[in-house]
Structures are given as C-alpha cells and as structure tokens.
Amino acid sequence: DSGVTQTPKHLITATGQRVTxxxxxxxxxxxxxxxxxxxxxGLQFLIQYYNGEERAKGNILERxxxxxxxxxxxxxxxxxxxxxxxxxxxxxxRSADRGRGGELFFxxxxxxxxx
Amino acid sequence: xxxxxxxxxxxSIQEGENATMNCSYKTSINNLQWxxxxxxxxxxxxxxxxxxxxxxxxxxxxVTLDTSKKSSSLLITASRAAxxxxxxxxxxETSGSRLTFGEGTQLTVNP
Numbered sequence: 576d577s578g579v580t581q582t583p584k585h586l587i588t589a590t591g592q593r594v595t596x597x598x599x600x601x602x603x604x605x606x607x608x609x610x611x612x613x614x615x616x617g618l619q620f621l622i623q624y625y626n627g628e629e630r631a632k633g634n635i636l637e638r639x640x641x642x643x644x645x646x647x648x649x650x651x652x653x654x655x656x657x658x659x660x661x662x663x664x665x666x667x668x669r670s671a672d673r674g675r676g677g678e679l680f681f682x683x684x685x686x687x688x689x690x
Numbered sequence: 691x692x693x694x695x696x697x698x699x700x701x702s703i704q705e706g707e708n709a710t711m712n713c714s715y716k717t718s719i720n721n722l723q724w725x726x727x728x729x730x731x732x733x734x735x736x737x738x739x740x741x742x743x744x745x746x747x748x749x750x751x752x753v754t755l756d757t758s759k760k761s762s763s764l765l766i767t768a769s770r771a772a773x774x775x776x777x778x779x780x781x782x783e784t785s786g787s788r789l790t791f792g793e794g795t796q797l798t799v800n801p
C-alpha cells in the first residue's frame with residue numbers, strides 16, 4: 576500500500592459526459608502528480624500541484640482541469656469525454672524530503688471507460 | 691516523445707534466469723529511477739540511481755548507469771514468476787519536478 580488513495584477505481588460513462596477523479600496523497604506529501612496511461616500513449620504526465628498551486632503542466636487537454644485543495648487532496652475533472660479518453664488515470668505524490676530524490680508514490684489508479 | 695526508451699519492449703524467460711532491461715534517455719539527468727507495474731495496478735518505485743553513481747544494488751536488483759552513453763540497465767537475478775510485470779525507467783525534468791517515463795519493458799517469467 577503506497578498510501579496514495581484514488582477513487583473511484585473503475586468508472587464507465589458515455590461520450591460527452593463529465594467525471595471527477597479524486598486523489599488523496601500520502602500523509603505529509605505536498606506534491607500531487609496526475610498521469611494518464613493508455614495502450615497507445617504510454618504513461619503521460621498531465622499536471623502537478625504543490626501545496627495547492629499548479630507547478631507544472633504536461634499534455635493535458637483543455638477539456639481536462641485539476642485542482643488541489645487546502646487539505647491537499649486533488650481532483651481531476653474530465654469533461655466532454657471522448658472514446659479516446661478511456662485510460663488509466665494515476666495520481667502520485669512525492670515526499671517532501673528532498674533527500675528521497677524525487678521518488679513518486681502511485682495510487683492504484685482510476686480506470687475510465689468511455690462508451 | 692518519451693525521455694526514456696526501454697529495450698526490449700517484451701522479454702520472456704524461465705524462472706531462475708536473469709532478466710536484463712535497458713533504458714536510454716536524451717537529456718542530462720541528476721538521477722534515473724526504475725518502477726515496476728503489475729498488470730492494471732499502480733507503479734511501484736524499485737530503485738533510484740544518481741548521476742554520480744555507476745552501479746547500485748537492491749536485493750536481486752542491480753542497476754547500472756552510464757551517463758556518457760545516456761543509458762541505464764536493470765538486471766533482475768534469479769527471476770521468479772512473481773517478477774512478471776512491466777518495468778519502466780523514469781527521469782526527472784531539469785527542474786526536478788515531474789518524472790518522464792519510458793514505454794516500458796513487459797517481462798514474463800515462466801514457471
């Protein structure tokens with residue numbers, strides 16, 4: 576158990592819909608990262624938050640948005656869903672201890688299926 | 691494109707054999723990390739090697755890093771069926787924030 580919690584584990588929805596994925600980082604970790612893993616694109620970095628502020632942005636579509644709340648949990652909102660958005664969405668957190676060298680702790684992911 | 695590229699894409703071996711996976715990267719790094727992913731599960735950090743290290747061991751894992759060739763290898767000795775998983779190398783951006791992952795090597799260890 577990595578200590579990172581993601582909900583829901585599985586989600587099936589229709590094209591055009593909107594979903595929210597939730598992540599609770601490990602206790603004490605201030606950074607949250609979102610990644611998308613699909614069969615044809617591998618593991619793609621979406622966005623990073625640190626203590627409530629956006630720190631880095633990757634290949635995140637305009638239809639997607641995220642935020643990190645004061646209690647450090649994060650939500651990834653996916654809207655106007657398309658078939659191609661079907662993927663595993665991972666949240667990861669990083670230790671605040673710089674000596675750890677940047678190791679990420681991953682949740683078990685949210686599997687999104689868009690029909 | 692991915693910063694790291696693993697080779698081979700897939701590897702099938704018998705229990706007890708050694709498995710070697712390679713990773714090449716493009717830019718300068720301060721560390722390189724290896725992760726394991728069981729099918730459909732979250733990634734688990736295995737080992738981190740810093741740019742000033744050439745080799746590192748952790749249990750049955752041995753990682754090497756050649757910064758002149760921008761490559762790393764992960765060796766799993768005396769493999770077990772439970773080692774069946776995908777293995778990814780990852781490198782941090784220069785700023786040290788996000789990690790960029792390679793495409794992964796799918797390892798199958800046959801009992």
